[in-house]
Each structure stands twice: as C-alpha cells, then as structure tokens.
Amino acid sequence: MIQTATIDAGPGHTESPGLWVLAWRRFRHDSVGLVSLYVAAFFLALMAASAAGLIASDWGKEVGVSHAPPGFMGPGTTVTPTQRAAMSSASPEVSRGKERDDSGIVDPLADVLVQIRAKAPPGSVDTDVADPLADVLAEIRGQSGSAAAAEARAPTLIFGGDKWGRDVLKKTIKGTETSMSVGLAAAALAALLGTVFGALAGYYGRWVDDVFNWFYSVFTSIPYLLLILSIAAVLNQKGTMTVILILGLTGWTGIFRLIRAEYMKHKVREYVQAADAIGASNTRRMFVHILPNVSHVVLVQLSLHVVLFIKSEVVLSFLGFGVGVDTVSWGSMLNEAQSELLLGNWWQLAAATIAMAMLVTAFGLLTDALRDALDPKLK
C-alpha cells in the first residue's frame, strides 16, 4: 500500500489523496457497498422530498375506499362498489368503518333496526328528535371538504389503502420520513454524547474516567425498555422530538465504551506525545489530533446505530410510546396492521416491513463496507 502510494505520487502532483480519499477509492470497488449506498441515498432523498412537502404531503387524505386493495390485485373481491352502494344505503353506519361483519354473529335486532330506520324521515339520523347541532355539523363538514367526501373514492390504490382509505404508499413515504429522521437524529445525538464522553474519559483517565464509568454503569444496569419507558414518562409528551431524545439519551453507552478504548489507545501514541511536545493543548490534542484518527469508528457506529434506532422507533411506536397519533411512522403502521391482518389485509404490513427491511439491510451492508474501506491499514 505504502509502496504504490509513493510510486503514484509523481513529481508533478501538488494535491495528493488524503486517507478519506483513499478510503473512498477502496469503497468504490465494493459493489455491495455501492448498491447499499445508492439504496440509502434513495431513502434519504425520499425523506428530504417528503420533509420539504414535495411528495406525500397529502398522506392523510382519505382518497380510497376503506381497505382499498393494491392496484395489481384488482378491486376487492368481497366488496364491489355496487355492493358497497347498496350496503351504505341500507345501513349508514356501515360506511363508517364496520362494513364487513366477518364475525359470523347474526344481529338479532337487525330487522327491527331496519324497520325503525325506514320509518324515520330522511335527514334525521335514527330518532325523531331533531339534532340541535345538525346545522353546525353540516357547516363543519362543508368546510372540511364535503366535496371531497362526496367525491367518488377510488376502488383500488397503488399499494392499497388503510382503514380510512388513506394511500398506503404515501403513508409509507411519510413513515420513512419520520422513522429515518428519528433514526438519524437519535444516532447523531447518541454518537455526539458517546464521542464527547468517551473522549473525556479515555483521554483524561483517573477520576474523570471513574465518573463517566459510574454514570455508564448506572445507565446500563437498568433494563433497556424500562429505561426508555421511564424517560418517556418523565418527558410526558408524545412526538418525534421525544422519541429522538429517548433513543439518543439511552443509546450512547456502547459508543462511549468504544471511543473511550480508542482514546486510551491513542493518547499514548507517539504522534500525540509529539503534539504535546510542540505545545498543543489538551483540547487540541483530543479533538484536532486524535478525533480524526478515531473518526472511522464513530462513523461506523453512527450508521450501526441508525439501523438500531430505526428498529427501536418501530418497537416504541408499536408499543404506543412512539410518535403521536397525528404522525405516521413505520411503527404506527405496523401497529395498525395488527388488526388489519385479521381481516386478511396484508398490504400495510408488507409496505412498512419491506421499506424497513430494505433500509436496514442497506445500512447494515453499508456499515460493513465502510468498515472495510476505512480500516486504517496505512498506519
């Protein structure tokens, strides 16, 4: 390696490749790494576009029929539009979400109900008592786009619809934005904490190291989920920011240990002693001299933790401690899919799972490729 570099660097060169450039050159020959980089970049682009409101900004709009099947499967076999029309005219509640009663239990009062309804004049719901809020209600409906409600809903959507007829594809894109931003931001926070703590503990040693190690031991002695739930309880509000804080504040421990070990190894290296000899301050030695030499560890840990935190966010949202109801993430999609799956509606589950699996696998392989490319053999 050293030999080629010396040979390559002919006399005409003014700028020459640094270690990052050499790492990139090695990385370029790793086809698996490159493909996973493209996949990760694609997801990042999706996230950026979604965050900027270019795509999937209308994910909350109820565009399809409830549980609209994916386009490639054709319209639902059990519920055709004509049946739906007949059913909705027969029983108005059905269109509110319980159209198919697969339970097989026969309502003994169904006939009576139909009779009562038939007697009732159109307009009033099911009693003779006039609704005092009817006008207000009508007004509200008009504002919130009664036109859209009236508009015929699509029987199928590209990748199906959820319970409320929202497009699963758009939900997935929006969910990508939430899950990835949580993963990236939380990993960045954890890496920052872990690196700073690890640098201080490893570099100074002695009591500084002891303090940080006690802190670390306390953190790791509490069962992980319990810790997460207790922090969630303390912060006491749902939302993306909360999830980022929870994951970032609990996830720094592994990075801390690694960076601490790296700093302990590097602080006795001769180049650091040489920096001391020329009068570089502690801070300068820590962050200008040593940090670039351990940055590959941070980078690999960062991408490893992105994967970990995306999965954690899914678990948290699945358990109901995750993002709020007004946002969608892969975790909340999986949570919804739980009940849908009983009805045989697999597409929301599939969409969230495929998206997550692709990103997580790509990031995992990317991490491997990064590790190989950054491995500082040149030292």
Added chain:
Amino acid sequence: MIPMRSDDILVAIHGLRVSFRVDRTTMFEAVKGIGFDIPVNSTVALVGESGSGKSVTALAILGLLPKENSTIGPGSRILYRDRNLLELSQGEMRKLRGCDISMIFQEPMSSLNPVFTVGFQITEVLTEHAGLTNRQARARAVELLREVGIPEPEAKIDAYPFQLSGGQQQRVMIAMAIACEPKLLIADEPTTALDVTIQKQILDLIADLQKRRRMSVLFITHDLAVVGEIADHVIVMRDGEIREQGPVHQIFEAPRDGYTQALLLCRPQLARRPKRLPVIDDFLNRAPAAAQDAPERSRGLRGDEQIVLEARHIGKSFWSREGLFGQREFKAVQDVSFKLAMGKTLGLVGESGSGKTTVGLTLMRLHDASSGEVLFDGKDLLSMSPREAMQYKRRIQIIFQNPYSSLNPRFTVGQILMEPMQIHRLGSGEQEHRDMAYAMLEKVGLPGASFFKYPHEFSGGQRQRIAIARCLTMKPDVLICDESVSALDVSVQAQVLNLLQDLQDELGMSYIFISHDLAVVKYMADQVMVMNEGKIVEIANSDEIYLRPQHPYTKKLLSSIPRGWRGPGGNGDRL
C-alpha cells in the same frame, strides 16, 4: 558460490519470483528471480534492508506466504533434498514444517502464546510432530530448555512467557524450533528486538547449536556486523534481487558490489569518526575513495563550554497497585544529574529498561518528575505551571523513535509543519508560516511538493526528516533524539545522522542523543552517559569512555558489540 556435490546441498533455490497484489490492477514483485543454495551443516546469512525481499524468501521456503494476495512466479523452484517444496500439498508441507524445517521469529514476546506455560508450548510441538507421550515430551522439554541455556529448567518449564525475560523468551522459541531436530533452522532477525548483551548470548547459542547438531541455518538480518560473527556464506539482497553472494571472508574483505561496500561503511564504526558518514549514493556512483579518506571529526568537551541545560537529581517513580491498598514503587530513574553544553551532543546509552527514555520525557515535561530540577535559563522547568512552561516548551524539542507513528496520519505535511508555528504564534500570519514550512522542507532535503502530501506517502527516512523539520520550525535550543535512527535502515540512518550533524553545525543546537546503539552514540556524541537500572553508571567524554571504560557495566556493554568480520582468526573457533 563454490560448486558443491549435490548431496552437500540441503536447499537449492532457483529463479524464485514472488509477487504481491497491491490493489486490483497492480502487482508488486517482491522477489525477482533469485537463486542460491543452502549447504548442509553451515550458516547462510541473508542480508538486506527493509523491502529487500529477505523475509519473503524465508516465508516462501516455509510455504507460509499468504495465499490470497501473493503469487509465486512460474519457473520458481525450491528444492529440498530433490523435492520441490512449491509443489507439495498442504499436508506434506505441514509435516515438513516444524519438523525438518523450523523457524524463529523476531519478536519472542508476540510469538509465544501468553496464556500457556512454556512447557505446554514445547510439549505440544513434540507430541504433534515426534509422536511422544506427554510424559516423554515433558522430559524432553526439560532437556531442551537446559540445552538452550535456561537456568533451572525443571522450574521454568511451568513458567508463563511473561515471567521470563526477553532473552529467555527467545531461548524458549529456539528450544521449540529445535525440538524436532530440524535439518534447516530459519532465523528471521532473531536478535533485533534484544539488547546487545543478550544479542551476543543468543548469537553464541545459535552458532553453538548449529555446530553441535550439524544443521543448516538460514540467518536473516539487516545487520552486517552480526553476519560477520555467525555466517559461513553471505547473500546480500536489495529490492528483491541478489546483489552479491559469496563466502563470508570474500564479502567482508573484497566486496565487489557497490551496495555491499556501502552497507559495510555506512554504519558508524567504533574505530573511526569521519566528518560525514558515507551514504549509499557515494558507492553506487563509484566514489568510495573519497568516502574512505574523509577527514575525522574530533569530539569531546574542554570543560569551559557554556551550559544550556542542567539536570539535578532527577527521579521518576511509577506506582503499581499491589493487593487491595498496597502500592509498589518502581524507580525508573534515580538521582540523574548532568550538564548539557551549548552546541554539543550528550549521548545517553543503556539497555531497555535503563530509564534513558524516561529521562528524555521528563526533560520535555511529557510526564511529571518525582523529584529533582531541570535548570534552563536559570529557571526550573519542572516546577513551572503549564502556562509558564509554554514559552520554554518551544525551546526543547524531541524526535521520537518511530517515524511511522510520530506523525499524525490525517495531517498533510504542510499542516504538520505549520501547527507549531500557529500554536506558539511565531511569525505573522499564514503566508509567513507557509514560507517558513517550505524553507524547512528544503533544509531537511525534501522537495517542496511534499507540502501537500500525507505522511503515508513517504519512506521511513523521509518521515524522520519531516519530524526533524517540525522541530526546526520552533527554532529549539535543545533537541532530544530518542532512538531517532534506530528504526531506520543502515543506509538511511547514515543520511539522517549526517543531516542532524549538518543542522548542529549550522544552527548550534545542543543534542541529547538517546540510543542503545553504542556505535551510533560514539559517532554523534561529545560526552557519553551510560545508564543502567535507572542510575548513571558512568559519564565521560566519548573517546575516553570507549577507550578506557571505568565501570564494569560499561566494559560489558562495549564487549558485547558485534564487531563484524575479524579475519579468519577472529571467527576461526567456529569455522
């Protein structure tokens, strides 16, 4: 080589070519079609500097080259008793290795497994290859340990490697290597990591074993002086080619090749001290005559020189924990006092563990001293606060041993050179720093284009020049050279020593030259201080100390230096 009957030859190598894959497209040919014979019952030395392909040749004989990135060229043959080793199967090769052919490595500390006793590691070889039972193997292991000169072998057989000294560990390695009575012992720099006094013992041991067991030894080294003491035949390699081979007396008395001549004369010698050491180019350009007759430099202090730095009773202790509350003191340096004269060099000599590096680091305030004071400009450096010390820090600088680790690999050379000036606010602004850095590069003999390059693009000698240039940017008064040339090849060593000497002549700096290499210290130093176990045993002018050593330890050190070829009489007892 002298023609011999085929049954006198143990190993014959013909047209050996080995290439390594550097990256996808480039191959690097490490060995370029070499051929030589290893006769039965003799010692063949393979001499060369780093990158000459000597170790690769040894690994090829053993079949230990890494399969994934190395290829042996077509037409290469390594004949061992008429079998081509390159065509043997893995299994056959394994049977041969450790049994007929065995090897000892450079670093005994890392070649022994630290979690097993030495007895276990030796008996493993015996049960594996010789098919002995455990009881027999243990008895044999004790015998072997006695043969390689380990005291109390019955007790030491149950010792762990860390309980033995470096020299004893190397003896254990040799015991393992000769356990199955090999026909060929390959020794790859077996004494490079050891102190001179130990080196001599190990060399004697290998020579003795060779004679007693009538085996062949392939001795790989970079040090011609060692070769002169042990070898029958010498092969000089450079860049994967054989430059010269022949019987030892021919190589030492009438070297034909310029490179061999350079190797013999580039190293500082105890007897002579030319003003400038000859470097390899002098010989390759065919001007050896000038180098031979260079004027001598006289060294030493007259006693009226101005003193730039004075150390008084420096002590440094390290504490290790023992038991629950106990602490044990290890005195690395005790009561060291000396004066450094302006523009002169103080040599600091000692074996590993003698505390010589600790003295250097203490002077630099790189760790805290336990006692004593260092007077510089009339002020005590050791008792200053860090802030006060900053202005003095610039004026005492250090060049470390290993140029591969003392430069930050993520900085360009320009950044490395400009950083000290930025920290100490020397000069005014970026442009002046840049000009200064270029000037320093020129001063240490590197092209200006180096400014934008990274350390990994340079060879060891060039890196050491960068480290020197970094120190020079601060215009220090005192330069501490901590084994600064020990990791460099002989030819490069001469260049760096010449550079250091030129700089001293030009800038009038004082050097503290720390080294285990007595010849180098003799060449560089005006005054020599010998240290042993943290104490000064002797301090005197350098000619004085080499001619008339007073202390028995100094005498022992001096008598251990390999003297090279001393004529048939000098080596006759073994030939």
